Amino acid sequence: MPQGSTGTTKRRYPKRLAPAERREQLLDAALRIVADAGFGDVSIASVAERGGVSRPVVYDSFGSSAELLDALIRRETARMGEAVERATAGLDDPSAEPAAALRAGLESFLIDVRAMPDTWRLVYFPIDGVPPALRDRVAAARDELRAPLRRVLGAWLDGHPADADRVDLEVLVRIVQGLIQTGARLILNEPQRFDIPRVVSLLDYLLAENS
Incomplete structure (x- = not known):
């Protein structure tokens, strides 16, 4: 000793x-x-x-544990909301080129996803016992995201009259939203294999190379 x-x-x-x-x-x-x-x-x-x-x-x-969980849900949904606000901030700029604005927004969003993986796993991966309050807030956030997507994708179609006659805007909005969700899952699940540029390049292809 x-x-x-x-x-x-x-x-x-x-x-x-x-x-x-x-x-x-x-x-x-x-x-x-x-x-x-x-x-x-x-x-x-x-x-x-x-x-x-x-x-x-x-x-x-x-x-109590219920109070703690409520505070956790409030904090994490606030963080999610701030990330979405950052990502969509440039989508309403009438001077911005729509595809470039959407690309910048997706890149910003995926950077936040990578920086706060545990927060975004609450949204993109099955977790046991998800409280209804969190489920409802996530569903509401997804609905709210469609509005800026609808505006910027509508502006993109306005710049491509030949495509505007053939493309259903609402379907395009849902497909791009699905791309965002899938990209987030890839970044969370296999960050070494699927980095942000690799995910964003698909949006470049869809909205730029095919324009």
């Missing part, structure tokens, strides 16, 4: 954080649990263990 040792192990206490920082830390821990095992495994005890704190520390921030 080293000199001066008392033979006892000093208990390690969690680092003191400001309340807002502690909440974020615990929500990060809950998100990792969801990504690994599903929503059903989120509890005060599991979050305390994953976060390296005691249960009372978790209770100081969240009164």
